[in-house]
Amino acid sequence: MDHQEIMAKIAETMVDVFDVDDLEVTEATSADDVEEWDSLSHIRFVITLERLFKIKFRNEEIAELKNVGDLARVIEAKLAA
C-alpha cells in the first residue's frame, strides 16, 4: 500500500469517526483543524486505524500523533516492517 492509498484511507476514517461531511484532508491536517478531533475521539480514531491496517501503535505514539502526515508515515513504516 503506497502513501497516497494510506492517506485516502485515513481521510475516509476521519469522515467516519469524526462524523463530518466535508473534510479536506492534507498531510498538514491536525487536531487543531478539525473541531471534532479531540483527545477523546483521537483514541477511537487511532484504534479504528489499527483495525483497518492490522497494525498496533504504542501508547506513546497514540499520544504524540496529532497530524495526518505523521500518522500516514508511521502506518507506512509499520506496514513495511
Place this chain on the structure above:
Amino acid sequence: MSDEKAAALRVLLAPLPETLVIAEAVLAAWPDHAAYLLKSFGARSPEMLASTELAATAARKLMAGNEARFAEGYRWTCDQLRDEEIFFHREGRYRLSTFAEADAEVYSNHDYMSRYVDGLLLSQILWFNHAGTFEMFANRVLAAADAPFDYLEIGPGHGLMVYLAARSPLSRSLAAWDFSAVSLRETGAALATLGVDKPVSLVEVDILKAEAPDRQYDLIVISEVLEHLEQPEVALAFLRKALRPTGRIFINVPLNSPSPDHIYLVSTPEELTALVEAAGFKVERLEMFATQGRKIESALAQRISVSTGIVAVPASNDRF
C-alpha cells in the same frame, strides 16, 4: 491555538474566581489542555457553573496553596486514564477485574495513590460528567429533602458531598463509611479543613462483608464506588437494608469509564437500572452526563464515559 482556547476559557470563567484559579494552575502545567477545558466548561448550565464554583471553593481549601502539585497530579492521572482508554477501546473491557489486582496496582501503591487522589479532586471541577452529577446531588437530591434526615455515604473520598450534606439545615446526623482506614483519616482531615461543624461518624466498614446494618438512614449516597467492586449487587443489597422505607438512595456510576481501579463495567443505563432494581430499589430519577457534555446517544454509541446519577427508593416494603 491553545492560546486562543485559553483566552476564551478565561473569559468564560471570569465570574467564577475559584474555578479560574484551578483552571490557571492546570493550564500552567498543561497548556494543551485548554481545548478540552473550554468544551467541558462551555457545555455547562448556569446551575452547573454555580455548583462547580462551590466545589472549587471547597477544593481550594483542601489544596491549601498547593495548586501546582494538584495540577501535576491531574495531568498525570489523565495520562494513566488515556492508557486505560486505549486498552478499553481495543479490548472492549476494563483491564483489571479483581479487587486484588486494583489493590496491588493502585490502592496499596502510595506514590500512585497520592498523585491519583490529587488528580481526582481536580476532576470534580474540571470534568463535565463529574460536575454534572455533583450539581444533580446538590440541587435535586439534597435540595429535595423536605424533612430532617440521617445521612450515610459510602466511600466519601475528599468529603465534598458530606460537606454539602452537612450544610443542609435538615441533616440530622452524618455518617461516612469506607473499607480503608487510611481513606477515612483523609476524609476526616478534609472535613475539618472544610470547617464542617456537625459531627460526622467515620466508620471502617466493608459493606461487601458486613452483617445486617444496626440502624437505618433516610439518605444514602454511593457515588463512584460500585465500579470499584467485584460484587456491586452485594453492596446494593446491604444498602437496601440500611435504607428506611421512606428513604432515598443516590447512586452514581460512570458507564464505559476505564480507570486503573475500575473493575466492574456497566455499559448502558438499562444495565445500571437492572442492577439497582435487582437489589430491591425502584428508580425514581436517572440523569446522564457525558464527558465534555457530549450528546448522550452518541457518547453511549461510541462508548465514551457517561456519569449516571440515580435516585431510587425501596421498591416494596414487603419483599425486603
